[in-house]
Amino acid sequence: MSGVRHLYVHLPFCSSRCGYCDFVTVVGHGGEHGRYVAAVLRELALERALLAPQLESIYLGGGTPTLTEGAALEHLLRALPDARTVTVEANPETVDPLLASLLRHSGVDRVSLGAQTFDARHLHTLDRAAQPVDVRRAFQALRDAGFDNVSLDLIYGIPGQTQADLERDLDEALALEPEHVSAYELEAKPGTRFTHAHGAELARQSGAMEAYFELVVERLTSAGYRWYETANFCRAPECAAGRDLRAAHNLGIWRGDDYLGLGIGAVSTVDGRRWRNAPSLPRYLAALEHGERPVREVEELPRAVRDTERLMLGLRLDEPLSLEGLGQAVDAVELSRLVEQGLVRSERGALSLTPRGRALGGGVTARLLA
Numbered sequence: 001m002s003g004v005r006h007l008y009v010h011l012p013f014c015s016s017r018c019g020y021c022d023f024v025t026v027v028g029h030g031g032e033h034g035r036y037v038a039a040v041l042r043e044l045a046l047e048r049a050l051l052a053p054q055l056e057s058i059y060l061g062g063g064t065p066t067l068t069e070g071a072a073l074e075h076l077l078r079a080l081p082d083a084r085t086v087t088v089e090a091n092p093e094t095v096d097p098l099l100a101s102l103l104r105h106s107g108v109d110r111v112s113l114g115a116q117t118f119d120a121r122h123l124h125t126l127d128r129a130a131q132p133v134d135v136r137r138a139f140q141a142l143r144d145a146g147f148d149n150v151s152l153d154l155i156y157g158i159p160g161q162t163q164a165d166l167e168r169d170l171d172e173a174l175a176l177e178p179e180h181v182s183a184y185e186l187e188a189k190p191g192t193r194f195t196h197a198h199g200a201e202l203a204r205q206s207g208a209m210e211a212y213f214e215l216v217v218e219r220l221t222s223a224g225y226r227w228y229e230t231a232n233f234c235r236a237p238e239c240a241a242g243r244d245l246r247a248a249h250n251l252g253i254w255r256g257d258d259y260l261g262l263g264i265g266a267v268s269t270v271d272g273r274r275w276r277n278a279p280s281l282p283r284y285l286a287a288l289e290h291g292e293r294p295v296r297e298v299e300e301l302p303r304a305v306r307d308t309e310r311l312m313l314g315l316r317l318d319e320p321l322s323l324e325g326l327g328q329a330v331d332a333v334e335l336s337r338l339v340e341q342g343l344v345r346s347e348r349g350a351l352s353l354t355p356r357g358r359a360l361g362g363g364v365t366a367r368l369l370a
Contacts, residue, residue, distance in 0.1 A: 003052030004270055006252045007083070009040060009076070010263030012063035012281070023265075025063050026281050033069040036263075036281070037076045039288035043262045044080075046293055050260055050270055055083035057249035066094040070102060077106035085109055085248045087151075092130040095138035100145035110149040111142055112182070112247075118172040119165055122158045125198070132172070139176050149245065151180035156212045158186055159201035166212055170219045179245045180234045181225060183216045185209055214359065229254060230316045230361055254317055256310045264294075272306065274299045304328070308369060315365050318358075320350035331370045338364060 012026040013033060058080055065073070065088050080086070087110040088103055095113070103111065115135045116126055123130060130138075142150050152173050156166050173181060188194045188202055195202060217227055225233035226246075234245035253259055261268045265279040277284065278295040287294045301309075307329035314321035323330065335351075338344040343357035343364050357364045 005056040006259035008261040011065040059249040066090040092134040092138040112151040159198040
């Protein structure tokens with residue numbers, strides 16, 4: 001099948017901006033939700049020829065997609081192309097039975113719920129609006145609406161968090177029995193108000209990250225979740241009636257598939273070119289309302305860059321990465337060393353990281369690069 005099979009739609013609206021966040025977000029502008037959705041659909045029409053007739057995945061991210069005004073969100077969802085799976089990111093405080101029903105009856109089959117933590121103190125530190133009870137209530141609303149594929153996002157390394165706190169977060173998450181869990185190390189960009197406020201504690205937490213990571217992997221795999229990507233876990237097929245519950249959209253990107261992004265700040269990678277829409281809401285709306293493509297930064301991706309990215313992304317997965325066509329990206333001498341050290345497996349023309357190599361993550365992959 002020709003054409004791009006993965007579509008990302010950026011819905012930037014948020015009620016407030018979290019101090020650690022560096023995504024493209026817009027606070028307020030509630031009256032422009034319908035106008036923004038109309039612009040996104042105009043951009044989709046301009047780029048429709050790039051897409052395959054049948055998409056593998058659509059992913060609505062943000063921002064807070066579920067903060068988008070209901071009628072505008074429903075209009076967008078119903079106007080999108082057909083896809084085998086459609087995921088929407090949601091913040092717990094925005095999810096009620098009405099919203100859950102809207103999503104369920106508008107083609108969404110998977111929701112990624114941004115829990116982050118079940119500790120009220122740490123939610124406050126992260127500037128999150130939700131309380132722990134909101135996470136549980138939102139999760140139940142999604143279940144009641146018929147969702148049988150719900151992912152929970154967790155963050156560890158929060159200022160003030162202890163290992164015992166993280167263990168309680170994992171207990172709370174597992175008690176809900178989600179199909180998928182994403183567990184991310186907190187990354188606070190230098191110079192943000194978050195790092196100014198918590199710099200010393202973030203430095204202290206950095207020394208605990210390896211132990212936190214090991215705890216996350218141990219607890220989730222022991223509970224029957226497949227550790228299929230560095231920070232992502234899903235119920236193993238034998239625990240899920242044979243279903244493949246990996247995040248299809250992200251899986252496509254990790255495997256090196258092309259993808260199209262719509263909306264402000266959205267990134268696309270198609271046929272060896274990458275472009276990023278400017279992160280300006282007024283400029284985006286003005287361009288599309290004049291029938292023009294939004295202002296974009298465009299980058300040509302030489303073969304060497306594509307091969308390097310394929311290696312770096314592919315080795316995040318628990319499946320072997322074929323070296324066909326990637327030989328120039330691998331340092332053969334370093335590969336031999338890493339195999340001897342028990343960090344990498346090299347079999348039948350494919351590479352994979354051993355469990356120990358996966359625990360060390362990006363450092364091992366960096367050594368492999370030619």
